[in-house]
Amino acid sequence: MTNWWESIGVTWSSDTGVVEERRVDRSGWAPVGRPAAVLFPRDADEVARVLRGATSARTVVVPRGAGTALTGATTAGEGALVLDLSRMDRIVAIDPDDGTAVVEPGVITADLDRAAGKLGLRYAPDPASFEISTIGGNIATNAGGLRCAKYGVTRDAVLGLEVVLASGERIRTGRSTLKGVSGYDLTGLIVGSEGTLGVVVEATLRLRPLPLSTTTLAATFDDIALAAAAAVALTASGVQPAMAELLDAATLRAIGTRPDAGALLIVQTDAAGEELVAEKVLAETARTVEVSRDPTALLAARRQALPAIERLGRPLIEDIAVPRSRLAEAVRAVERIAARHGVPIFTLSHAADGNLHPIIVADPAATTIPPEVQRAADDIFTLALDLGGTLTGEHGIGTLKRAWLAREIGPVSHDLQRRIKALFDPDNILNPGKAI
Amino acid sequence: MTNWWESIGVTWSSDTGVVEERRVDRSGWAPVGRPAAVLFPRDADEVARVLRGATSARTVVVPRGAGTALTGATTAGEGALVLDLSRMDRIVAIDPDDGTAVVEPGVITADLDRAAGKLGLRYAPDPASFEISTIGGNIATNAGGLRCAKYGVTRDAVLGLEVVLASGERIRTGRSTLKGVSGYDLTGLIVGSEGTLGVVVEATLRLRPLPLSTTTLAATFDDIALAAAAAVALTASGVQPAMAELLDAATLRAIGTRPDAGALLIVQTDAAGEELVAEKVLAETARTVEVSRDPTALLAARRQALPAIERLGRPLIEDIAVPRSRLAEAVRAVERIAARHGVPIFTLSHAADGNLHPIIVADPAATTIPPEVQRAADDIFTLALDLGGTLTGEHGIGTLKRAWLAREIGPVSHDLQRRIKALFDPDNILNPGKAI
Known part of the structure; x- marks a missing residue:
């Protein structure tokens, strides 16, 4: 029998080597079972096709960048589809006058920073894994880094997103401008949500000038x-x-x-x-x-x-x-x-x-x-x-800290977050069991 | 007949002068009809009592700080209760070592900045109205200002919130630390939501050192x-x-x-x-x-x-x-x-x-x-x-720009936002008709 994802025109593989490499992150933790396949979409339309199919078939989809998460955020179990976004790796535009970049999710963090550097700018967030991590993964975990003390974490650098929802519908959140308050902050809701609310297919990012003297x-x-x-x-x-x-x-x-x-x-x-x-x-x-x-x-x-x-x-x-x-x-x-x-x-x-x-x-x-x-x-x-602190400053909850989350945020907030998840993803196909 | 809010132990007034002054903001626009009363809660418990009562009675509640909104965001019509938070004006704590302040929503923006200034710190966001605007109002509209070019708008200064939901339940969002990614970003969702998702009763804010040389x-x-x-x-x-x-x-x-x-x-x-x-x-x-x-x-x-x-x-x-x-x-x-x-x-x-x-x-x-x-x-x-821009950089949508919002954000996103509103406030009692 042919699986539904084999006939939607998206590159896929179920080779053991390909699947095994992409079913775990750097937490060292892995769920039981074997994912069905890895899909390699090339653009937003292909991502939308995958999510529409997954919603119809109730197939779990685990989005993935470079897999540098440290929390089990991008681990895939039995029967899941891994959505590997690393081939969507175009830097669409860098505009030095606007101080913005538009990128696909698979762009390597350090590559963007180097490209911006040629124009006298930088992309401030620099997680330890920035030479191999992707912008999409950074967004999924709201990654921090060494240079975030003054200029902020990933959330502070994301102006707007294009997101494919579980239904396959596409939305734009935020804006292309440095400031804006039109409607609720869906950008902030998506950043750090570990791929549980939607799949980011494009991001508009803020760049800052390289400091003149450090x-x-x-x-x-x-x-x-x-x-x-x-x-x-x-x-x-x-x-x-x-x-x-x-x-x-x-x-x-x-x-x-x-x-x-x-x-x-x-x-x-x-x-x-x-x-x-x-x-x-x-x-x-x-x-x-x-x-x-x-x-x-x-x-x-x-x-x-x-x-x-x-x-x-x-x-x-x-x-x-x-x-x-x-x-x-x-x-x-x-x-x-x-x-x-x-x-x-x-x-x-x-x-x-x-x-x-x-x-x-x-x-x-x-x-x-x-x-x-x-x-x-x-x-x-x-x-x-x-000490009045938090379980996670910049790595996220993933699967490893889920048991602790309710203790930090309380049951009313936890319930509200679960209902937000259900609103975005009623069939619970997007990276279930992560983040909240 | 006694109205329900007269017997919950919260100070109120239905004097024409008191009501008229608090039914409009600085947009110059006013809805038709006369609000029923203005309530002056003193603490989070009183706010919770008001919202529980309003949910039971299906009474519209319009939260309000100083009323400096420029968009009709805090205007109240026939039969509404105005929830005037200006008496909840305590600066609960300023901790220079942590670089944080904890405040009630009625604190005047410039008062917080001056209190921080005595300790060598500042509260960066400074909307033009900062001498009379409240922190709660700034949060409701995600206010900007002159000093936001480098150090960010209100959202960037808010670490965590205590919020009373429409049901009267209380949640804490975010955290007390400078960084944190536990669960979805409800803080960002509340900031800029113009009092339509909940009532902020306390905020933990980031302060920054005063620049040594400007x-x-x-x-x-x-x-x-x-x-x-x-x-x-x-x-x-x-x-x-x-x-x-x-x-x-x-x-x-x-x-x-x-x-x-x-x-x-x-x-x-x-x-x-x-x-x-x-x-x-x-x-x-x-x-x-x-x-x-x-x-x-x-x-x-x-x-x-x-x-x-x-x-x-x-x-x-x-x-x-x-x-x-x-x-x-x-x-x-x-x-x-x-x-x-x-x-x-x-x-x-x-x-x-x-x-x-x-x-x-x-x-x-x-x-x-x-x-x-x-x-x-x-x-x-x-x-x-x-020009690829947005309807509002820092004032918000309120009522005046609602007709334009869907054109900017698109129908799918608009629908999602309406469903988030319904999730937080199923009876639509919190500042209905604003923000989205």
Whole structure:
């Protein structure tokens, strides 16, 4: 028997290699069963055809970019169709005068940033995976990154979207202009919804000028609490860091840089008058402060952190955010959680946002999440909520944190979100079981 | 017979003076009929009691801050209850280390900014009415302002909300942290929804450090097209204006400043290296350029513009936004619209955002919108859509632009928005007939 998607003129494959590679994300978690096929649409019409067919046949569709989600957001189980959008990878337009770009969802984040760079602009959000992640995936998860401290996360860079709904109907949300308030904010609703409300087939994005003058400062501290306090002190002094990355001692030892330091704080400033103030504030409590106009060397440690940790085992990357003033407290508590459960935890932090990535490292041979790792992760979630924070600063809920979501947002809000899902996708074909 | 709201323990009034003052906004437009009463809740519990009662009795509720909306968004007709939130005006907390404020909806925008200023911070969004507008009203309309060019509109400053739904149930949306992606973005959905989805009873807002060093430049041009082009050229040179305000010749003559200039462009920069670049770029096409570290004098012209125009007649303030590169074209077209319909139009613009306020001035004796004024407004809306722009950059749809909304967003999106409204407010008691 022929499956319905074989006759709609969209490229597909059910080869085991093709399917296996596209049924998981980087969470290391996979649902049971085998997806039916992977579809490779070339344009919005093909996406619409797939969704119309899926609605008729009640087939589950799991949209996918590069699969760099860390939360199980783009994992596909038995009988599902994977909708691989990576071949819709055209940069349709970049308009430097308007400060906008129009792109298809499969465009690689760093490719857009480089294309904008040739025109003196940049696409600010830079998740750690930006060399391989897609804009569509960034939109699905509302991705953050290092450069989001001052200029915002993916949501802040998305002006408008073209979306195919589960019914196959197409809508445009938002607008092409830098400002606009016509009707409800469907753009914001789609961003971060992990492909559960519709499939983004085009995005109009905001680009910003490359800063004329950036200063990078790298400060070592005896102690991570001092470093976290210094990040807060910067703001109190009027500095608005364009970046503030904190690495703990365990991470520094894993990388092999400043191995005797208690913590490293890397700060970038781009506003007038900030450079000297930032240096002065950091010098008050730091062991050493280096200042450079060329960020490459000072940022190298941060870019090496994840690869270095990955060499030590299988990382479960957590993503809590806390009120900025409680960052030091959170970091200390994570250290206690590591000791209590006997698991190694490395902590990176976007310090200006209060966003922490405690990375729990498990035995590389483990095929499921070991119980002590899960208990440590659960304690980290509890910690985030106890400190007035959130389960996820920039990675999203996916499947791994769904059990915790209702505790954070409450039952009335959770119910409302489920009803919004049902309104957009009454047959529950779009990435069911994710995000909410 | 006693009305239901008289016995729920919430202060109310049906005095004609009290009601008449609170049934209109600054659009100058009023629905027919007389609202039943004005209610003055003191806290979230009282708001919940009102909405529960209104849902039971199917009474229309029109939430209201200071009534500075320009679109008919907070106008109340026959039998409606006006929910005046101006007495819920506590600044609950400002935390400089976290960079956040928690406020009730009735807090005056400028009061919050001043309170933050004492701690070296600011609340960035500054609509023209910020000395009298409330944060709740700003949230309802997603208000913009002069300082939004670089640091964003109200949506960008709102981290989380406490909202009373039509049912009287309360939800918290968003979070207290600077970043977070737990579940769908209900915060974004509420912001700009003009009180049609719920009543905001508390907001957690992002504050930013006051810039350490700001430079203000005021440049006159022979011609407004040259000024608009200069605003675009600034971005092309790598300058990201913190503010870029454009005033046309008619406005300058109304104020009585630089009356022989063709246009005035006021620019603020705060990033390292921008000051000299900005001066150089402006000097290339400007007639004169003044530079100052003290913005007060140079900004005075902009702050005087609206009062000066109001002295000439009754202003209908439009609010289109276009792609930034088409600003000059839009301004020229507005001049032709003024000539065609024989109405005076004064144009102010947040030039960095491509947001124009063509202000059509009508006879002060007119009690309804004169037909030639309406025709000019309609032509301005058509112009915005023809240029790839939007009906409203920062004021919202209200009632005045509802007839145009479907043309901008399309029938499928419009229908989806109506169904979201029905999901939040099945009995259609919350500010019906507004926003969508």
